[in-house]
Amino acid sequence: MSEKQELAPELKEGLKAEFDKDWRKELRKAIPAKERMKIPRQKMPEREPEVRNRDFKEVNLGLEAEAARREAQRCLDCANPSCVTGCPVAIDIPTFVKLIEKGEFVASLRTIKETNSLPAICGRVCPQETQCEVVCNLKKATGAPVAIGNLERFVSDVEYREGKVFVPAIPPSTGKRVAIIGAGPAGLTVAGELAKKGHKVTIFEALHIAGGVLVYGIPEFRLPKSILKAEVDYLEKLGVELKMSFVVGKAATIDDLRKDGYDAFFIGTGAGLPNFMRIPGENLIGVYSANEYLTRVNLMRAYDFPAYDTPVFRGKRVAVIGGGNVAMDSVRTAKRLGADLAAIIYRRSRHEMPAREEEVKHAEEEGIEFHFLTTPIRYIGDNDNKVKAMECLRMELGEPDSSGRRRPVPVEGSEFMTEVDMVVVAIGQSPNPLMAQTTPDLKVGKWGNLEVDWKTMATSIPGVYAGGDIVRGGATVILAMGDGRLAAQEIDKYLKDGQR
């Protein structure tokens, strides 16, 4: 799962220069590596499962300062920090961790922000266990890597709590204007990076709150909206303009925006098209796409109905189809909205589930049931066309498929029926087709994804770049941000060189 990358020579030099600084040498000497390895991984404080599964407040509470410094002491400050190679945006992890050990939390956060504009989000939703932490040398030595994600979250929370947001100096305006389409993780990243380089950036967002999947998809209990808002506010402080409720492709095409004076474009419209299984009964009342279910609850705050006007079903026996993070978010949401039974129905086994370990663990603690090697084949409705049952089929694992995971094969004659009053289909999303439909020269791959040159994130149209799920299909927040970072560098070059 981890994509270990080769670091650029100048990046390696930068890491080495930091590594050789006196304060780092002193810190390394202060506690011998042997002692550091004896310190246990500091546990992230969490709210009790039986309390938290009834409300939408955040599950993880964040490390206390003392625990964070203790955790930072575990880091061996390796000469060749493999953690950096596991990070899609190559954060200088050793420097920010060692600054925590030193107690310099503000400086630590600045180090992260040099490469990552959205640390409070990444510290919460990145799958560190398959990225930076999986390649941590301490993991090889002791089995428990440095809790890099928890530490990233810690320093960003310190800033958030204290309300003293550091805004870097912005260079004089270049006079160039960039239009960013979609205010999700990719677009927000590009916006931050280009604003810091002195370009005038406008983000166009179809919905009424910025964040993309961070606002409509990821629930409050995993990423509080206030945290997201603080990150978006930070971008506005950098001079980024947000145009909400504006659908590029409908209210204006890329050509229209070019005429309006935009010099370059970034498309980060995400994987907004929900996939269905195309089985009988999928349009019954009470069968939701995960996108609809989560949008109602998160974006429209249906959990607070009727104080908010948007309703959502509060199923008592809820089946969530799928094994990814979106499925976990959906099933845990259903539990919080009063389900007696909230169950994951997944066609492969636990081992193949794409969800993060932490999400699965949290779900289990909260009383979520897991039914592996099972798939629905049809839904049955009552007289009002409301779902009342589903028929399932047992599966077994066959040969590995193209994804390397063992292919689920139906077990003949294993059909069985079970009562449900709500179903959430969380089997993935496809790229949003709107931009491709309304921008004729945009080259599209066979899954509806935009085709880009992976070295530059450039699309088939000069000056138009793309990244995140619109290019990758359903991937992760941090990969979208990695794309955004690369695209921002290339857009900056493009703007400096004039038309290439």
Added chain:
Amino acid sequence: MAKILRRERLVPNIHLLEVEAPEVARKCQPGQFVIVMPDEKGERIPLTIADWDESRGSVTSVVMIVGTSTQKLSLLKAGDEIPVYVGPLGRPSEIKNFGTVLCAGGCFGIAAIYPMARALKRSGNRVITLLDVKANYLLYWEDRLKNVSDEIHISARDSAFDCRDYIPKKVQALLEKKKKLDRVIAIGCTYLMYSCAEATRPSGVKTIVSLNPIMVDGTGMCGACRLTDGGKTKFACVDGPDFDGHTVDWQELFSRRKAYFEDEIKSLCEWEKDRFA
């Protein structure tokens, strides 16, 4: 945020809403819609675009009061701001010279059919307009529609008009009398559109309906508005809102429209209690 330029009562349960939305006005075409959120706690609901004025930068919709969101919209004043007014969404209607076209509208659909009738007239069609009202005091925009129609008919269940039929009978009568209708377009409540489609089904005259299932984002992201058309699942917001009335699964649409009936009543009662009690 979008500014309300004008809100006025047309008939007892129907209001006109003109909103400052230059970007929508610049691009919109007949058949498209906007998604509106009346306040920060409101729902996102679709409204068909009834008219627009590019020079004024404004877009007009007509709202029939049925639930909390439409109640809230009906109380807005010029100068008020609403948090969401996004569009133009959906595919534009197919407009070309078909020959003779019957434009049938009821309730809010009387306004929604107007830009279609106008565009069809401009494209050289013979436009027959048929408006359905329960009673004469619910009729509006008759003059505006007369201006873009070759003939205008009214179906009503009210003694003030000589006609006492619901719209499908009138459609049937026109079919028999005219012999040649090349296309029927129907906009209004689901039942009106269904009835018109059933009326033309035996003769096979192509009947386009502008469907209005429950929507949330309106840009193809959530799938709330899905329906079955010709055996395939479609999203009304991006594949429509226009569909062939003879291939749509009406029973499914009816049931999905009613999915939140109880919640809608609860929401309206709570809101009225908060506001007026």
